[in-house]
Amino acid sequence: MSDRRANLHQVLRQRICLLDYAPGTRLSETDLAQEFGTSRTPLRRALARLEDEGLVRSLHGVGTIVTDIDLPEMDATYALREELAELAGILAPVPVSAKALATLDALIARGDTLRQGRDPRDFARLNLDYFLFGLSLTGNDALRETSERLYIRTARIWLHRLERLDLGEEIDIFLQEMHETRRALMIGDTRAAALIRRVHISMCRKRLLSGDLPG
Amino acid sequence: MSDRRANLHQVLRQRICLLDYAPGTRLSETDLAQEFGTSRTPLRRALARLEDEGLVRSLHGVGTIVTDIDLPEMDATYALREELAELAGILAPVPVSAKALATLDALIARGDTLRQGRDPRDFARLNLDYFLFGLSLTGNDALRETSERLYIRTARIWLHRLERLDLGEEIDIFLQEMHETRRALMIGDTRAAALIRRVHISMCRKRLLSGDLPG
DNA sequence: TCGCGCTGTGTTGTGCACAACTGTTCATCA
DNA sequence: TGATGAACAGTTGTGCACAACACAGCGCGA
Incomplete structure (x- = not known):
């Protein structure tokens, strides 16, 4: 193209x-x-x-x-994204490189500056870049493409619902997750990094969607 | 559209x-x-x-x-399809209905006639329909869409490599899997049906790709 | 006053002509 | 003889005009 x-x-x-x-x-x-x-x-x-x-x-x-944001569909997509996040640490995990760590450090730095500005759009962009970084931990192309496709579908609701939550708190949680991921990668534990990511997505899903799903 | x-x-x-x-x-x-x-x-x-x-x-x-069929990519896609097959029994499993069983019976009947004709193209079509039937066991739309998308990418190599194998034997294996699935669904065990499907995909992957992957 | 159809406006879908581009073939020249 | 490049045939990409369609607004008649 x-x-x-x-x-x-x-x-x-x-x-x-x-x-x-x-x-x-x-x-x-x-x-x-x-x-x-x-x-x-x-x-x-x-x-x-x-x-x-x-x-x-x-x-x-x-x-x-x-298109409208359909809550049940978003919930289903999040459920699947959880599983795929964990798979990134299982299917063809890539050895942690110094470059990857440097990238993560740069992302953490952006998160630090985000605490000052507190701009939701900047947060959304950082979230995307951190997500893409997470995908770089697997060598499975199909998994990468699929995960990205699903992420795109949930990105909107994440930003939309963010406004109901405490932005500062969300940024802090996000920063802590990045630090935790960094600790896992420092000792070369890609699988753990993927699990941390899954935990993050799971809690995000709960915070964003809890109480608004029919049934 | x-x-x-x-x-x-x-x-x-x-x-x-x-x-x-x-x-x-x-x-x-x-x-x-x-x-x-x-x-x-x-x-x-x-x-x-x-x-x-x-x-x-x-x-x-x-x-x-x-596009060409890229073996490593196909292998990666199969690996992911395995996992998704199992997820179909975990994420929003749908209760087994009488109609679903009837559909499966019809597929089994098609498999029986396939043993006579032994047409690879008919086999491919039956394989697709059986795959779609498997997807109907989950209520997670995102999972369905994603699985179908990945299936499309592997359908070609399946048919292509089928010619190297014993067609009659492959049809028999396929029939046995459908019967096994039927037994699982008869007792309402959707999860087991999904696992059977995973086993099938895993062995398919091995039979199709073994020995031809670099590295 | 209500209902119905016509009409006008704005939208996406289709067909067609031409632009942009690639690979090949052949003629020309060193 | 080999190399070079110019012309050519064939392909996808783009722009534009028009067809197909949906909807709102209005007028007309019962």
């Missing part, structure tokens, strides 16, 4: 995941094409991919609409 | 998975459009989706080419 096209898709996806386009928003192909200085054709290619990812839905004669 | 468009995608995907289009085959947008009585535009939409699924790759000025 061309770089420009992949970029189009990524930019739109980020806007949806960062809630710049809230669920229910109608995206205009014409307007977006104009904004990106292109025609509708390549833009439609990007929207098509977003539709396959479940982030938008195109209806003939109506519009392209950002 | 329109039915016609979804259909286009499904037909092409099936052709690739059944090896009507072998890896390396160059697909002509113009020819395909003509065959389906449409223009290139909707056809390109279908090809785009196939590209996102990893079944084809479009190169500007060159063509749209059916």
Whole structure:
């Protein structure tokens, strides 16, 4: 795929995941094409991919609409993400490298500065980068691709529900998890790092969704 | 998505998975459009989706080419599929219904007739339908979608490698697994059914890939 | 006043022509 | 003879015009 096209898709996806386009928003192909200085054709290619990812839905004669956040579906996705997180430490775990540790240190540093600014969007970006770092611990491509796909589907609700929680507290919990992960990786225990990640996702799921699920 | 468009995608995907289009085959947008009585535009939409699924790759000025089967990647995908198969019995298992048992019986019947005809393509279709039946045992949508996506990626190599094995023996093994699954479902043990499925995938992986993986 | 259909506006879907690009073939020249 | 490059055929990518469709608003009639 061309770089420009992949970029189009990524930019739109980020806007949806960062809630710049809230669920229910109608995206205009014409307007977006104009904004990106292109025609509708390549833009439609990007929207098509977003539709396959479940982030938008195109209806003939109506519009392209950002999908709603469906709580039961989000819960199911989180349940699966939990399991996949643990698998990252089991399927083809990659030996811990000095470079990986340096990357993690950089992420921790970003987390420290985050405690000052307390910007939810920055938090969301850091969360994504930390997630991608976690995926780098497995050599199983299929697992990486699958996990990322599922993450994209839950990123929105994470940010949306974050506003109901204590942002400072959430950042602290996040920092502690990164430190704990660092300790595990320092002694080369990739499996433990993956389990820490699973614990994190599980508690996130509880904090975000508890009390709002029907049944 | 329109039915016609979804259909286009499904037909092409099936052709690739059944090896009507072998890896390396160059697909002509113009020819395909003509065959389906449409223009290139909707056809390109279908090809785009196939590209996102990893079944084809479009190169500007060159063509749209059916991707090669990459053995290490297939192995990694199988490893993940194993785990997901077991998860189907753990995450939101669905109570066994009489209708589900009837469906399974119909599949077993198809397997019996397969022993006579011994057509690999029919075997492949039965394999897919049995796989989809297995997914119906979980209520977790994300798991279903993910598993199906991964299955699609391994369907080709399964059929390709099947020709090296004893087809009659493979059909017998397959029939035995379905019978075993039936016994598990008769006593309402969805979890056991999922484990049987995992065993099946694991042994399939070994039989198909053993001895050909580098390293 | 209510119901019905028409019409206007805006949206996505399709078809077509052309641009951009690649690989090949063949002629030309050192 | 080998190398080089220019022309060519064939492919995917892009832009644009129009078709197909949904919905809201309005007018008309019972």
